[in-house]
Amino acid sequence: MTDIDIAQASRPVLTAKDFASDQEPKWCPGCGDHAVLQQLKNVMPDLGMPPEEIVFISGIGCSSRLPYYMATYGVHGIHGRALPMASGLKTSRPELSVWVATGDGDALSIGGNHFIHTLRRNLDLNVVLFNNEIYGLTKGQYSPTTKIGLKTVTSPNGVIDHPFNTAALTLGSGGTFFARAMDRDGKYLRSVLHRAAQHKGTSLVEIYQNCPIFNNSAFEAFAGQENKDERTIYVEQDMPLVFGKFRQKGIRLDGSTPVVVDLSKGDISENDLWIHNERDIFKANLLARFFDDPLTVENFLPRPFGVFYVEDRMPYEDALTAQIEIAQKKGVGTLEELLKGDSAYNIK
C-alpha cells in the first residue's frame, strides 16, 4: 500500500461528488476544461484528505475559474501569479495539499518568471497547466504556445513567435516531474493526475485542452481517431517506446538520436527499442524534444504522452522546516529573547 492508500483507509470514503461546489461551471459548451474539472474531482478522493485540507489556487484565464467549482478552499488570484501565491501558502502550511490551475498564457507568458523559479524550487505543488494554445478569455489572441503561422486576431498574417515547448521548459528549469495528457483521454488523464498527486515536489501536468471557440481542433493532429495512433506515443515505465495502430512502430536510439523504426519487418524487435525510464533525465530531455508538427515535418517523431520524468528532491518547504527545526533545537526563541537581542548592554 502506498502512503496515500493507507491515509485513505482511515478516513470516510469520499467521492468525486464531494468535491463539486455549488457553483455552475461557466465555460463554453464543449470546452476541454469541463473534462479536466471532472478528472480533478475524480482524483481528489485518491488524496485521502478531507476537502478542507485541499486548496486550489489559480491565476487569470478560462481555466483559472476552476477553483470556484471545487468544494475545497480556493483562491482565484491575478494574472500569472498563481504559482507564487501557492508557493507562499505551501511554505507556510506544508501540510495542505496545494493545487494550481493555470493556462498557457497565465503560466508561460505573464507568469513565465514564476513558472521557471517555482520549478527549480520544487515546492510540493500540483500544477495543472491547461494548454489550449490560445488566449480564450480575451477572445482569441495567440499565446506563447500557439503554432507558427496560426492566424488570430493579433496575428492576422500568421504567428511569427516561436512557441514554447512546455516539457523542455519544465526540465530546463529543474522541474522534478513532468507529464502530458489530453483533455479527452479521461481515464488516462486521471491516472496522470494521480501520479502528479503522489509526487513529492512540483508536479507539472501539461494538458492539451481544446478551445472549441477560438482554436478548435488545435490538437486534432494528435487527438483525431484516424491519426492518433500513428502520431502519438504513450510512454510507460520500463516499457519499450512502441506506437501505431498495430504497435508496428517503435523508437530506437541511434547514438543519442531517436529514430522511428518499423517493427513489422521482423529485423527489429521491441528488445532493440528505447526503454522508457522516467528517472533518466537525459532520456527525458530527448523525449521532451519530440515536438514535431506532424502536418509540416516529414519523418516526424510521435508526440509523447504520459509521465516523462520523476525525480526525488527535497521540496523547498521541507528544507526550510528542517532549518527551522535545527535552529530551534536548543529551544524556541521567546519574545523576551527577541526584544533583548544578542548585543544588549547594561548601563549602571
Added chain:
Amino acid sequence: MSEPISSTSKHTVTPKTSVSVLFAGDSGDGMQLTGTQFANTVAVYGADLNTFPNFPSEIRAPAGTISGVSGFQLQFGSKPVYTPGAKFDVMVAMNAAALKANLKDLHRGGIIIACVEGFDEKNLKLSGYPEGANPLEDGTLSNYIVLKIPVLQLTREALRESGLSTKEIDRCKNMFVLGVLYWLYSLSIEVTTEMLHSKFGKDSTIAEANIKAIKAGYFFGDETEIFANIGRFDIAPAKQHGTYRRVTGNEACAIGLTAAAMKAGLKLFLGSYPITPATEILQTLAKFKKFGVKTFQAEDEIAGVLTSIGAAYGGALAATNTSGPGLALKTEALGLAVILELPLVVINVQRGGPSTGLPTKPEQSDLMMAMYGRHGDAPMPIVSASSPVDCFYATYEAARIAVEHMTPVMCLTDGYLALSSEPWKVDTGEHLPEIKPGIMPERQADDPPFLPYKRDERHVRPWAIPGTKGLEHRIGGLEKQHETGNVSHDPDNHELMTRFRAEKIEKIADSIPLQKIDNGPEKGDLLVLGWGSSYGAIKTAVEQALGQGLSVAHAHLRYLNPFPKNLGELMASYKKVLIPENNNGQLVHLIRDKYLFAPVSFTKVKGLPFNEMEILEKITDIIKEL
C-alpha cells in the same frame, strides 16, 4: 569609566554635552565599520546617540574620487539626541575627496582630522583640486582646526612586526584613527577589542594587528603635541540605568513583525526581493529561524508580495518589504489583497525617486503612492515611523491593524531611518497592545452556512483558514457578492462593496489614539506637523524655538490613513500649520484635501533628511511674518 589601557596624558579634559562626528573616506576605507564601532562604544558608555551612514550606491566607486566617498555621521551626547547633527563638530577625512565632499557641513571652527597620505598628489588630483593646491597646506582651512596625522605611516610603523603584508597593514589605518578618536573623547577601546576577538578569534593575527593599531592611535594622542591646544573631551553618560540595545530602523522593523506575530499567536512569513535600502529587513528575518520565522526570497517583487498573500490566506502574519520601484511592481497584488480583505503588512522603505532615482538616499515621496497607488477604489491604511526605534512600534501597529481589521497596511519608513541607529531601552513586551486575530472556528453541522464576506460592525470579515472544517470557500480578485463572497457583477453590489471597503478603513480611526502634541503649547502661533523621519529635526528645532520664546508646537503623525479623529480640530488651534516633508509636497495635499485649508508647505528633495537648522529658520521666518 575604566580604561583597559591608561592614558598618561597631561592634556586638559573639557566636558561637553554633545558632539557630532563624521567619519569620511573612500568606500574602501572601512568608514562604515569605523563609525559603527565608535557608535557601539559611545552606546555602551551610556551616551545617547543617533547615527547616519551616507554612502554611494556603487559598491566600489572609483577610488579617490568624490563619488566614491563614504561617510558615517553620528551625534552623541549627555542629553537626548534626536538627529545625527545638522552640521558636524569633527570630521575625519581619510582623503582629499572626503574633505571636499563634506567641508560645507562642518561647523566653522570645527576640527578636521586629516590622514596626510590621503592628500598626496594623486588624491588631490582625483578629487578635483587645482594643480598644486593642497587644502592642508595652503591656508584655505584657516577657519577650522586642522590636525594632520600621517596615519598610514604610523600604522605601518606600529604593525611592522605584525607578520601581515603591507596591504593588510594598510587596511588597519581606520583602526588607528578610531584609536585617536577614542583618546580624544576619553572613551574605552574595550568594546572594539572584544568585537575583534569575537569576530576573528582570540589568537588571530588580524585581530591583534587591529587592536595594536587602535592602541597606537590612542597613545599617539597622548604623545603628540598636535592636540596641545584643544585637549581632550568628555561627554557625560545620558542614559539612565538599564539594559539597552542599539538598532537600525530596518532591524527594528524585523523585530516588530516578529513580536507582532508572537503576540498574535501567528506564524510570521516574509515574502521579499532584495532592494536598497529595505534588504536588511529580509536579512534580519532570515536569521530569526529560532523564532519560527519563515522568509522567502522570491524571484521578483511581484512574487514577494504574492507569496505573502498566499501565506496570509493560510493564516500567517504575512509581510513584504520593499522600496519605491518594488512597491510599483507590487501594486496589482496589493489591489488583490484589498479585495481579498486579508491581513498583510507592506513595509516600504522610501528612497529618492522616481524610477531608480537615488537608491541609497532617503525621501518621503511615496505617500501619494501608498494612499492612491492602486487601480480602482482600493483604500489602504498607512502608518509611518519617526525614528529607528519607532520603526519597531510602527511595524507592530501596522501588523495589529492588518490582523484586526483584515486589510493590507502600508508601513512607511525611509532610507534614513532604515540605516540610522539609536539606543533602545530593551522593551519587556508587557506593554505591547494585544493583537486579536478574528479567526473563524470550525463550523458545526447545525451552524448556518459559512459566509466569508459577512462583516461585523467594523465591516471586518472573518479570517477563514484552510484546514478548518466546514469553512471551505472560494474567493478571488473578481468582485464578490456581499456576504457570500461569490462572484458578482451586480452593479448595486459593486457599489455596496466599494463603500464597505472604504468605510472599513475609515472606521479604523475609532481604534487609534487621538493625535497628541509632542512638544509646545496646545494653542498658539504655529504648529509644525510632521510625519516620518523628520521627527528628530523638527523635535530639536521646536525645542530651540520654544527656548527662544516662540509660540510653536510640534505634532508628529503616526497615522496617515485614516488620520486621527481630532486632527482637524487640533490644527485649528494654531494660526498657521507648517508641514515639512522630504518630497515635493504630498502630505500637504492630503491635509488640504481633507480639511480644506492651506498649511504652509516646506519641502526638501535633496536625498538628505532635514536638519534642525533649516526647520528652525523656517519657523522663525513664519512667526516673524504673523
